[in-house]
Amino acid sequence: MPTPSHPRTVLVTGAAKRLGRSIALALAAGGWQVAVHYRSSEQDAIDTVAACAQLTSASAHFDADFENEAAVRALLPRVVAHFGRLDAVVNSASLFEHDNAATFGFAALEKHLRSNTAAPVLLAQALHQHVADRVAAGEADAQGAVVNLLDQKLWNQNPDFMSYTLSKAALEAAGTMLAMALAPRVRVVGVAPGLTLTSHMLSDEKFAQLHALSPLGRSSTAEDVAATVKFALENRSITGTTLLVDGGQHLMKFDRDFSLM
Numbered sequence: 424m425p426t427p428s429h430p431r432t433v434l435v436t437g438a439a440k441r442l443g444r445s446i447a448l449a450l451a452a453g454g455w456q457v458a459v460h461y462r463s464s465e466q467d468a469i470d471t472v473a474a475c476a477q478l479t480s481a482s483a484h485f486d487a488d489f490e491n492e493a494a495v496r497a498l499l500p501r502v503v504a505h506f507g508r509l510d511a512v513v514n515s516a517s518l519f520e521h522d523n524a525a526t527f528g529f530a531a532l533e534k535h536l537r538s539n540t541a542a543p544v545l546l547a548q549a550l551h552q553h554v555a556d557r558v559a560a561g562e563a564d565a566q567g568a569v570v571n572l573l574d575q576k577l578w579n580q581n582p583d584f585m586s587y588t589l590s591k592a593a594l595e596a597a598g599t600m601l602a603m604a605l606a607p608r609v610r611v612v613g614v615a616p617g618l619t620l621t622s623h624m625l626s627d628e629k630f631a632q633l634h635a636l637s638p639l640g641r642s643s644t645a646e647d648v649a650a651t652v653k654f655a656l657e658n659r660s661i662t663g664t665t666l667l668v669d670g671g672q673h674l675m676k677f678d679r680d681f682s683l684m
Contacts, residue, residue, distance in 0.1 A: 430480055432506045433656065434458040434499065434546070436489075437516025439467035441620055442572070442645055444474075446515055449649035450656075451475035451482065458502040458509070459484040460516065481506070489516060489542040490534060499549035508557065511568045511656050512550050514543035514594075522586050531586040539590035543571055544597050551605045558608070566608060568656045571598050572648075573615040573665055576680070578673035583680035595665060602663030610662035612655040617642035617669025624682040633681050637670035 433450055437443035439461035447457045448471070457475045459482060461468035468484040475482035483505050487494040503509050518538040522531045547569045557565040574591050576584075595613055602611040617637065621630035634642045651668045655661055667673055677684070 429508065430454065430456050431510045432456040432458065432502075432508055433511040433513060434460060434485075434502050434509060435513045435515055436460040436542075436546070437462075439464040439471055439484075442616070442648060443513075443515040444471050445645035446513055446649045446652050447471055447475055447482075448478065449646070449653055450513075451478040453653055453657075454479055455511075456481045456506060458482070458506065460498065461486055462488055462516070489518075489538040492537075492541070492545070495542045495545045496549070499546055499553065503553060509550060509553055510566070511570070512543075512546045513652055513656070514546060514569065514571045516542070517572065517587075518590075519584065519587050521584055523582050524585060527585050532589060535586040535590035536593065539587070540593040540597060543569075543594055544601065547601050547605065547609065547611060551609045554608045566610075566659070567605075568610045568612070569601070569605075570652050570655050571595075571611070571613045572652075573598075573613045575615050575617045575667055575669040575673040577615065578667065579675065579677060581677055581679055583683055598665070599663055606662065610659070612661050612663075613665030614648060614651050614655060615665050615667045615669065615673075616648045617667075617672035618681045619643045619645055619648060622682060629684075633684060636675065636677075637672045638674055639670040642670040642672050643668045 433455045435447045438447040438459040451457050459468050459471045472482045472484045487498045518535050550567045554565045554567040598611050598613045
């Protein structure tokens with residue numbers, strides 16, 4: 424891992440707001456320099472950078488549309504050019520649009536696969552090359568880590584959000600393959616939250632009711648997920664597995680997605 428003279432730097436995708444922002448802030452509080460990725464929420468990204476900068480030595484924001492392969496491939500080199508190095512990637516950005524078996528089509532699936540599967544794989548690939556370049560330059564102990572945000576839905580499937588679920592299932596499988604392919608220099612870990620944040624589809628009262636539907640009486644909070652991401656990044660013995668952070672919601676059967684219950 425980096426020596427004290429080289430602060431650890433992490434790229435957090437989708438970090439302008441919601442869960443990505445919580446992860447970025449938790450890592451900044453832990454001493455990580457944070458590259459804040461966003462697609463279109465520039466002001467939110469600027470606000471996240473300012474909040475991170477108050478907690479650690481440096482932060483910066485970088486835009487990229489994850490449906491654009493060239494933009495994805497250019498992102499990590501831009502981060503490295505700014506910070507000089509990169510130690511980890513947290514793939515938090517996620518497209519979440521509704522479809523089901525009746526409305527499923529090629530276009531919706533391709534859109535989700537580009538953003539939710541292909542972009543994280545390309546970023547892992549780029550981090551591995553960056554670490555290899557550092558080793559070749561004489562940094563013999565260079566290491567990297569990738570954390571992919573998944574979903575407890577993969578262990579508790581229902582027919583809602585079909586393309587989204589397929590793209591996350593593909594990312595979970597990719598995590599296993601990448602953990603083997605990128606070892607020993609880069610670790611790959613999945614983190615699968617349960618119902619964590621409310622949305623425009625749920626009232627506050629309904630969210631509270633659904634959040635309590637778990638064996639532990641509560642699902643995950645943003646702080647729970649962020650703490651698990653930090654743990655996964657910093658524990659050198661974890662790779663090729665997924666940590667479910669959902670209060671046990673994956674142990675219960677739900678016939679519909681939470682947002683449609």
